[in-house]
Amino acid sequence: xxxxxxxxxxxxxxxxxxxxxxxxxxxxxxxxxxxxxxxxxxxxxxxxxxxxxxxxxxxxxxxxxxxxxxxxxxxxxxxxxxxxxxxxxxxxxxxxxxxxxxxxxxxxxxxxxxxxxxxxxxxxxxxxxxxxxxxxxxxxxxxxxxxxxxxxxxxxxxxxxxxxxxxxxxxxxxxxxxxxxxxxxxxxxxxxxxxxxxxxxxxxx
Amino acid sequence: xxxxxxxxxxxxxxxxxxxxxxxxxxxxxxxxxxxxxxxxxxxxxxxxxxxxxxxxxxxxxxxxxxxxxxxxxxxxxxxxxxxxxxxxxxxxxxxxxxxxxxxxxxxxxxxxxxxxxxxxxxxxxxxxxxxxxxxxxxxxxxxxxxxxxxxxxxxxxxxxxxxxxxxxxxxxxxxxxxxxxxxxxxxxxxxxxxxxxxxxxxxxxxxxxxxxxxxxxxxxxxxxxxxxxxxxxxxxx
Numbered sequence: 237x238x239x240x241x242x243x244x245x246x247x248x249x250x251x252x253x254x255x256x257x258x259x260x261x262x263x264x265x266x267x268x269x270x271x272x273x274x275x276x277x278x279x280x281x282x283x284x285x286x287x288x289x290x291x292x293x294x295x296x297x298x299x300x301x302x303x304x305x306x307x308x309x310x311x312x313x314x315x316x317x318x319x320x321x322x323x324x325x326x327x328x329x330x331x332x333x334x335x336x337x338x339x340x341x342x343x344x345x346x347x348x349x350x351x352x353x354x355x356x357x358x359x360x361x362x363x364x365x366x367x368x369x370x371x372x373x374x375x376x377x378x379x380x381x382x383x384x385x386x387x388x389x390x391x392x393x394x395x396x397x398x399x400x401x402x403x404x405x406x407x408x409x410x411x412x413x414x415x416x417x418x419x420x421x422x423x424x425x426x427x428x429x430x431x432x433x434x435x436x437x438x439x440x441x
Numbered sequence: 442x443x444x445x446x447x448x449x450x451x452x453x454x455x456x457x458x459x460x461x462x463x464x465x466x467x468x469x470x471x472x473x474x475x476x477x478x479x480x481x482x483x484x485x486x487x488x489x490x491x492x493x494x495x496x497x498x499x500x501x502x503x504x505x506x507x508x509x510x511x512x513x514x515x516x517x518x519x520x521x522x523x524x525x526x527x528x529x530x531x532x533x534x535x536x537x538x539x540x541x542x543x544x545x546x547x548x549x550x551x552x553x554x555x556x557x558x559x560x561x562x563x564x565x566x567x568x569x570x571x572x573x574x575x576x577x578x579x580x581x582x583x584x585x586x587x588x589x590x591x592x593x594x595x596x597x598x599x600x601x602x603x604x605x606x607x608x609x610x611x612x613x614x615x616x617x618x619x620x621x622x623x624x625x626x627x628x629x630x631x632x633x634x635x636x637x638x639x640x641x642x643x644x645x646x647x648x649x650x651x652x653x654x655x656x657x658x659x660x661x662x663x664x665x666x667x668x669x670x671x672x673x674x675x676x677x678x
Contacts, residue, residue: 283540288540288543290677308547308673311544311545314544320537321540321541322536322537322538323541324466324470324536326469326470326473327466327470331469335466336545338462339462339463339546340545341453341454341458341459365473
């Protein structure tokens with residue numbers, strides 16, 4: 237059983253305080269929302285949890301049972317979707333998935349990837365290069381990429397960004413299903429997305 | 442959606458598997474966009490043609506030829522490499538794929554994958570430019586074995602040196618200038634060694650032991666080992 241613990245996380249950039257004393261614990265089955273004004277540090281906090289940005293103070297720990305997971309291995313246990321996270325435009329959707337499977341040590345199975353793409357409505361475009369995708373289609377593909385390795389922790393930064401109502405339904409299904417076994421952190425100000433969470437942290441307060 | 446749980450079969454994850462995946466992805470991307478290839482080859486061919494027209498073979502005396510041709514060849518190779526090899530990391534930064542790569546692969550595997558890619562580009566550059574240079578400059582090689590070994594080992598060192606500098610400058614603003622400025626002192630010892638080695642191969646004197654090839658190989662090994670330790674620090678924020 238996995239868990240996530242943040243202790244007194246503080247972040248400042250060149251003297252400007254972004255947020256301080258962010259502490260929480262997350263266990264499987266829990267969904268946490270992070271809200272706040274633009275520039276309040278929602279995306280930065282998610283990037284800190286993912287290990288992409290170092291906190292100025294405090295620590296992020298992930299546990300498998302009672303065993304802490306080393307920071308350098310944390311990436312194996314999380315999937316992330318964010319507006320700033322791009323996929324490879326010059327590759328097709330399937331080639332992107334092939335790459336992410338191989339680099340993560342997952343045996344690439346074309347049929348399984350096609351099944352996942354069918355669920356997000358991308359089957360017909362699976363062999364198109366991502367350069368020709370709309371922003372909504374790219375967002376759907378990012379969801380597939382984040383779930384490819386069945387991560388116990390899902391970090392969603394504005395998951396509904398660029399999605400139509402069908403796309404929002406897909407996000408909802410993913411969150412509800414992931415809630416059965418995994419932990420989810422959503423950074424958003426959209427009421428529909430925040431409502432999936434049992435708890436919320438407002439960074440503007 | 443079953444959160445990706447259809448894909449359950451795992452493969453043994455080695456650094457080599459990861460690096461190979463990154464290398465092949467970069468090759469595939471480069472094959473489609475041809476950013477780095479075009480930039481390196483255009484620079485190399487233009488410089489080579491300019492050199493062959495302005496100080497072609499007829500203006501260089503036979504005695505100076507081995508040294509001068511070696512200098513010109515390595516200047517073309519090094520500066521052509523500097524014109525395009527930074528793309529391996531810069532393109533990740535520009536396309537916004539740096540973070541997804543950080544979340545997917547181990548730093549050392551990323552370095553090795555990018556190194557393989559740069560070495561592939563350099564190999565292709567050398568395959569085209571070196572024979573053309575020999576032909577256009579009427580460059581006679583007395584010891585082809587030593588010459589080939591020097592070109593290969595020099596290319597390996599050049600690839601190793603430029604890859605780590607490319608990683609360092611990827612997130613900087615004035616990347617182009619920084620890449621050349623930072624690479625040059627790092628590559629200078631290799632360049633001097635490679636020029637000496639090619640000169641020795643061309644005039645056929647004192648070729649025993651191939652000392653320059655050994656130095657270039659040692660440079661490459663040291664550079665790769667040092668980079669594998671340093672790269673995770675550069676790769677993280």
